[in-house]
Amino acid sequence: MKEDLLQFIWRYQxxxxxxLATASxxxxxxxxxxxxxxxxxxxxxxNARIKIGRTEWAGHxxxxxxxxxxxxxxxxxxxxxxxxxxxxxxxxxxxxxPIPTLELQPRIKxxxxxxxxxxxxxxxxxxxxxxIDQINALxxxxxxxxxxxxxxxxxxxxxxxxxxxxNYNWNQVFxxxxxxxxGLSKNGEAFLEITRRLxxxxxxxxxxxxxxxxxxxxxxxxxLEKKHSDTYPKLLRKEFxxxxxxxxxxxxxxxxxxxxxxxPAAFPTIRLAQFVQVLFQSESLFGDLLYIHDVTxxxxxxxxxxxxxxxxHYTFDNEKSNRPKRIGxxxxxxxLINTIIPFKFLYxxxxxxxxxxxxxxxxxxxxxxxxxxxxxxxxxxxxSIEHAFDSQALIYLRKQYCAQFRCLHCQVGxxxxxxxx
Numbered sequence: 001m002k003e004d005l006l007q008f009i010w011r012y013q014x015x016x017x018x019x020l021a022t023a024s025x026x027x028x029x030x031x032x033x034x035x036x037x038x039x040x041x042x043x044x045x046x047n048a049r050i051k052i053g054r055t056e057w058a059g060h061x062x063x064x065x066x067x068x069x070x071x072x073x074x075x076x077x078x079x080x081x082x083x084x085x086x087x088x089x090x091x092x093x094x095x096x097x098p099i100p101t102l103e104l105q106p107r108i109k110x111x112x113x114x115x116x117x118x119x120x121x122x123x124x125x126x127x128x129x130x131x132i133d134q135i136n137a138l139x140x141x142x143x144x145x146x147x148x149x150x151x152x153x154x155x156x157x158x159x160x161x162x163x164x165x166x167n168y169n170w171n172q173v174f175x176x177x178x179x180x181x182x183g184l185s186k187n188g189e190a191f192l193e194i195t196r197r198l199x200x201x202x203x204x205x206x207x208x209x210x211x212x213x214x215x216x217x218x219x220x221x222x223x224l225e226k227k228h229s230d231t232y233p234k235l236l237r238k239e240f241x242x243x244x245x246x247x248x249x250x251x252x253x254x255x256x257x258x259x260x261x262x263x264p265a266a267f268p269t270i271r272l273a274q275f276v277q278v279l280f281q282s283e284s285l286f287g288d289l290l291y292i293h294d295v296t297x298x299x300x301x302x303x304x305x306x307x308x309x310x311x312x313h314y315t316f317d318n319e320k321s322n323r324p325k326r327i328g329x330x331x332x333x334x335x336l337i338n339t340i341i342p343f344k345f346l347y348x349x350x351x352x353x354x355x356x357x358x359x360x361x362x363x364x365x366x367x368x369x370x371x372x373x374x375x376x377x378x379x380x381x382x383x384s385i386e387h388a389f390d391s392q393a394l395i396y397l398r399k400q401y402c403a404q405f406r407c408l409h410c411q412v413g414x415x416x417x418x419x420x421x
Contacts (some may be wrong), residue, residue, distance in 0.1 A: 001090045006063050008408040011036050016107040023101040034061050042080045059085035067096030112420045119407045126402050143411040144393040151396040156346040174286040175200040181339045182275045186258040187268045194220045210280050215239035217276050222254040232309040233316045264314040273306035274327050293359045295366045302332045333367050364389040374398045
């Protein structure tokens, strides 16, 4: 028996509650089991109500595997435990505190404990895979909604921290995280660094000159540190040498950029060229996108190809076949999922705009689901994935619950275990 399972059993009252009595033989009635204290500080369940004999008590309840764990955990000298009215244990070994004790071992079905251990010891990437068909559709709908909200809270933590650092400069922070998204997993941090070294307000001073905007971004990215043979990068370098002194810019090291194992269309040079076009074509990117809730309309904001030079290049000075470098639909959907929607969600929270929060969630229902190995695994188990709302929730479920065996905190695991009582 593990203490987290014991807490789970008490939380859902999954034990035989007939003829309850304390270890000393007094009649016991559980009026309210208390509110689960999710933190590690203080008693496990607070504000409980019980009746012992004819006396009703209000206070806290503490749970342990063995009654002697009270002393082992040092609760006897802790003021936070002075209002504990009941000590609930799996095994009463006779060495507990001088307060009423309830032993649950003879009242818990062995099957429940065995099913929990089976989940904990499962070698599958989804521990409950063999039983998952027992879960009804309503449970999945409610659980996916909660998972998605939780995932968005996690996604926005880093954004929140950066907003505080910038005194809530939403435009600058959106610019930074959009750049990070353009850089993908391999070059995201490098993109983030250049957007911080080259603030948006500096870049927008040259809003009417695409050559200067490109010079500022490619120069800060370190791609103009060496001399080039093509006319286009020569012009960029000339512009940047002047602008660098004017704004006291410090380029990042070119060695930070990753090209290996990447498709040429995803090279950081191409992503930078596309990024600057999006900024150049938009009046106020964050403001423009904030209240657009139509996927097609949002995609139009990213439909601009990189400048003409990149039609025949993937890197400077290396000419290739002629092909316009447009941002693909999958890339835009990735930007929607990982940047635009989290910002909408967070801004809605900040402004207490429930409509904007709801619109941000609904937007996920209009985006194609991601095609990843884990989403395919869920589908193989018969779990419906119709759009990005579903795929985002299920990706988060696998990473934050299944992979960590948090079955007692998962609504699927809860329902499966409750069915055994």
